[in-house]
Amino acid sequence: MAQGRATGDGGRDAGGAAQGTPAVRVEGLWKRFGDQIAVSGIDLVLPAGRFIGLVGPNGAGKTTTLSMVTGLLRPDQGRVEIAGHDVWRDPVAVKSRIGVLPEGLRLFERLSGRELLAYSGRLRGLPGDEVDKRATQLLDVLDLAGAQHKLVVDYSTGMRKKIGLAAALLHNPEVLFLDEPFEGVDPVSAQTIRGVLERYTASGATVVFSSHVMELVESLCDWVAVMADGRIRARGPLAEVRGDAASLQEAFLELVGARGRTDHASLDWLGGTGTGATDGTHGTDGGAR
Numbered sequence: 282m283a284q285g286r287a288t289g290d291g292g293r294d295a296g297g298a299a300q301g302t303p304a305v306r307v308e309g310l311w312k313r314f315g316d317q318i319a320v321s322g323i324d325l326v327l328p329a330g331r332f333i334g335l336v337g338p339n340g341a342g343k344t345t346t347l348s349m350v351t352g353l354l355r356p357d358q359g360r361v362e363i364a365g366h367d368v369w370r371d372p373v374a375v376k377s378r379i380g381v382l383p384e385g386l387r388l389f390e391r392l393s394g395r396e397l398l399a400y401s402g403r404l405r406g407l408p409g410d411e412v413d414k415r416a417t418q419l420l421d422v423l424d425l426a427g428a429q430h431k432l433v434v435d436y437s438t439g440m441r442k443k444i445g446l447a448a449a450l451l452h453n454p455e456v457l458f459l460d461e462p463f464e465g466v467d468p469v470s471a472q473t474i475r476g477v478l479e480r481y482t483a484s485g486a487t488v489v490f491s492s493h494v495m496e497l498v499e500s501l502c503d504w505v506a507v508m509a510d511g512r513i514r515a516r517g518p519l520a521e522v523r524g525d526a527a528s529l530q531e532a533f534l535e536l537v538g539a540r541g542r543t544d545h546a547s548l549d550w551l552g553g554t555g556t557g558a559t560d561g562t563h564g565t566d567g568g569a570r
């Protein structure tokens with residue numbers, strides 16, 4: 282993927298970090314919630330300039346990991362660097378380099394979409410006319426121009442994802458973190474988001490996104506990390522992780538130990554002809570014949 286992107290935001294060097302510096306470096310990261318170990322001492326190096334998918338079953342620890350990596354949740358142990366900057370020791374340097382679309386995105390509901398972007402841009406220190414220009418372009422590309430003066434509280438799920446993405450991209454970050462960006466998004470909007478992200482990574486930036494949709498990850502990502510039970514089970518270029526499996530889905534099921542899990546005997550009451558009733562009336566015509 283092309284390196285050396287032009288940032289167009291006033292002289293930040295391409296990629297912002299020394300060549301070869303990974304987008305993300307995670308060392309010995311742990312997080313426990315009571316008795317539950319959500320993230321179990323992971324080490325992970327994510328290369329810059331890639332479209333990276335973080336996949337794993339429900340409860341694998343993806344959101345917890347992304348929250349710690351982006352400085353939203355303090356780890357119990359371990360460290361994280363983004364483009365060579367420590368997330369907890371140097372938060373301002375890190376936050377100026379990243380964009381985040383978190384899970385359960387909270388937005389300022391009483392602002393309009395355009396006001397939200399204006400606010401985000403000014404908060405990021407961009408000049409007003411630059412914010413206006415970028416906001417207009419993002420609203421246009423993401424098909425939100427018609428809804429730009431509507432309050433965010435009145436946006437649909439997909440519109441919220443798109444305005445959240447616009448806010449995360451406005452300052453042209455080096456690394457963009459997206460937790461389930463396509464969840465609740467219709468196919469047309471998904472295609473739009475996909476186009477924006479492909480364009481963004483083609484310029485040398487890094488996208489890290491979590492998803493359960495393997496086909497999507499397989500078609501978008503060139504690098505993947507597979508998580509299960511708070512651990513990284515596999516990582517590397519997509520083709521390497523897929524190995525000899527027919528698809529990423531197959532490889533994923535193998536890696537997380539879910540292949541062949543088809544014993545549904547305990548659901549023998551479900552469906553069929555209604556023989557599960559105990560009062561003798563279910564599934565009959567009541568004998569009215």
Ligand SMILES: Nc1ncnc2c1ncn2[C@@H]1O[C@H](COP(=O)(O)OP(=O)(O)OP(=O)(O)O)[C@@H](O)[C@H]1O
Nearest residue numbers: 314317318319337338339340341342343344345346
């Ligand atoms: N705030 C919290 N308090 C208690 N337990 C938590 C908390 N956040 C996460 N967990 C637990 O940590 C584990 C990992 O959760 P996490 O949300 O990181 O998984 P995930 O891979 O993102 O799952 P999903 O794909 O379902 O969103 C789960 O067992 C979850 O119940």
